[in-house]
Amino acid sequence: MKSSKKLFALVSLVLVIVLALCGCEQEEQTQIPVNEGANEDADKSFAGTYEGSAEGYSGGVPVTVELNEDGSIVNIKVGDNQETDGIGNIAEEKITRSIIDSQSLNVDAVSGATVTGDAIIEAVANALVSAGVGTDSFNYVPAARLEEAVVEINPEAMPEKKEITETIIIRDAKGREVEIGLPISSYAISTMDVIDYIVPLKGEEAFHMLVGSGQDGGHGLNKYAKLYTPIVGNYMEHVGQISDHNAPFDLEMILAMQPDVLIANSAMAAHRYALEIEDQLTQAGIKIVLIDVPGKSLKNSAQDTMTILGQLFQKEERAAEVNEFIDQQYELIASKISKEALIAPTVYYEKSGYADIFGSTATSKSGWGLVVDIAGGKNIADDLLLDTAASGGGGNTLDPEYVLNADPDFIVVSGINDGWLDSVSEKRDCKFDIINRNGWSNLKAVKNNDLYEFAHSTSRSIYAFYPSLKLAAILYPEEFEGINPEAVLDEFFERFTLVDKSISTWFNSLEMCEGAKQ
């Protein structure tokens, strides 16, 4: 019996630990109610200094706010904090100045330091509340934090069901024929990046109609929420998380959110997970439409997707407009590098490589290899891997010796300093540890600074034409003289999206991160 007592003690210890861990998760965040502490007592003087603080990028950010009698902000001092030097300091100065100048907390964040900026604003709001002034007269809008961007569902906010006036049959990317009643009033997507294909069609309404999305490895749900909530309003109050990263769909959540249609992309096995629950969804009147980007042909998959979605959202003309734009870019590339006389430069691609870790490469038939192929590079992995069954003609890790021996003219990487949607998180200094590998300092590409990085997920995004065009312009500078890929990207954002291209760091080069070279 002694032993069972001991056992009991240990078990209760475990339970205590588990419960304590649960407790940490749900720890109350200090949220400032927007309308609290309104100025009721007009005679009261507010003159004095007040302190407030908020959670920043790394640790707390304390501020001291000086107010005059009528409660206007005279001065703001930011105390000691651990925010990144440089960009963080600039943010402090800029934001405090614009708060004082405009007497408003609704000021533009400093790009690249939004987290620090929001922390300062929240800290000032804290101080104002503790002073009894309140935040009413300062237009305070609490920023959605990355980690808590997923908010409670508000049933009132769900999109209204529209009356169905017609039905159509859509042929999706897998050749399934899906009958759908139009117009659709709500939809769910397998990962947030799918919405980039819907925004060009529906604009802000794309967010108002969204009721569910899966999470992805880069916390897409939170990043998009952070990026788009200020633009389209708090759409997250009617969006449920319908799957975890690369996980089966949460059937219950989809049923609860009742989208008219679930749009699933091929990434992260979402096709299979969607078809697994097709029976139950059909029973509940929820249709599944499969799309496939980047699919097998990067040149067409985005357009095929737009065509399907154009039918689904009854915006076929708009979809055709987008397709025309994308087609033009690929035609442009093809026309410039089709000349027979050109000798294709050799290119080596690697994903997420470091000095000690060899990332996988990709042949001309998959992933970033497709981009290299369209841009007219000769992929050094093709000779070795294209026909091997082991890699399915796809990616694998190359023998480091082979890379040294091939001495490629250009090196393309992705997923190292990944800049995708980094305007919502803190920018980091870019680094290319990969060049510290044995023998790499003698590679032609490293010597000539011909090492380039693209944001990894762009190859499967609607913006995939940009890395193709940019890389082509790098590989064939003479042929592409006078063509500005950034301007093309700008035009796309201008014509078809709600934001501008500053949302991401699209491109890095060894030259731009000079610090990486010793």
Added chain:
Amino acid sequence: MTDRAFEDISENRALYNSLIKKRISLISILFAGLVVLFLFNISIGSSSISIVQILRALFLNQGEGNNVMIVKDVRLPMALMAIAIGAALGIGGCEIQTILRNPIASPYTLGISSAASFGAAVGLILNNSILNLPEALAITGNAFFFTLVVSTAIYIFSLQRQIGKTAIILFGIALNFLFSSLTMILQYIADENQLQSLMFWNFGSLLKTTWTKFFIVFAVLFICMIILFKNAWKLTAMTLDDTKARSIGVDVSKVRRLVILITSLISAVAVSFVGTIGFVGLVAPHIARLTVGEDQRFFMPLSALLGGFILSLAFLLSKLIIPGVILPIGLVTSVIGIPFFMAIIFSKMRCM
């Protein structure tokens, strides 16, 4: 046997009766706890539905939106599946430990989980369905096929004469390594997304439960339980060494073969429907043995109950830890299972 004439109640008989009473009340308490967990599991999920709504959906079949479907076709089978799978793993572990007389044996020692994992990998990475099932069932089908291969292999192996328990364990370990290395070969050629999917499958998840899947698991569990229960006294005798068991009339190798067949079938079904869920098969029998001893009439049902209890608890925690997200249940069972297991090691250290 127990209901013999009451008049000659000796002191020993009284002691025995009180012991039995204690055990029965323990089992009843645990059963009540299981029911409570089951109710919690129906009422908590990723969407918030009020208790009134749940009751209306359950008994009156009416509710807003898809609430009826959520309660009846999603939550109810998942909550029942947690119990059935836990019970299956608990029984599997209890019987394997008994017939092999080895405290660290579990259904997984015989290579069943790594075979299931390999089957899933064949489906996920090679996109191949061995049994030619539609895509949605391919992975479960493959996993089941390979667990059956392993079960048959072990059964045929144990058919040979003069095969002792150690040989069976060693054979199981060899199969385990064989299938792990086959899986590794597949992992080598897999891309990132496939790897992640395989990893997720290995975590185990109840999310894909449907009524059909639950009924299959339940039917197998029920039949196997009846067969095992019929052999309860023989199995109790198996805890002695082989010679002694034989001397009181138990055909040791025959019982061993039968039980190996049944437990591997039970675990094969459990593992191929929900993925590899660790530790339940190891921990539940140990706790059961500590509380009621080796008497199979109590040891077996208690292992099943405890298995169901642990898995239901893990399922509940997996829904509570991050609100709105259901963690893979295998993660949670391992996290709460490992300390349990350590506690057992500490408390039994002296006799090992």
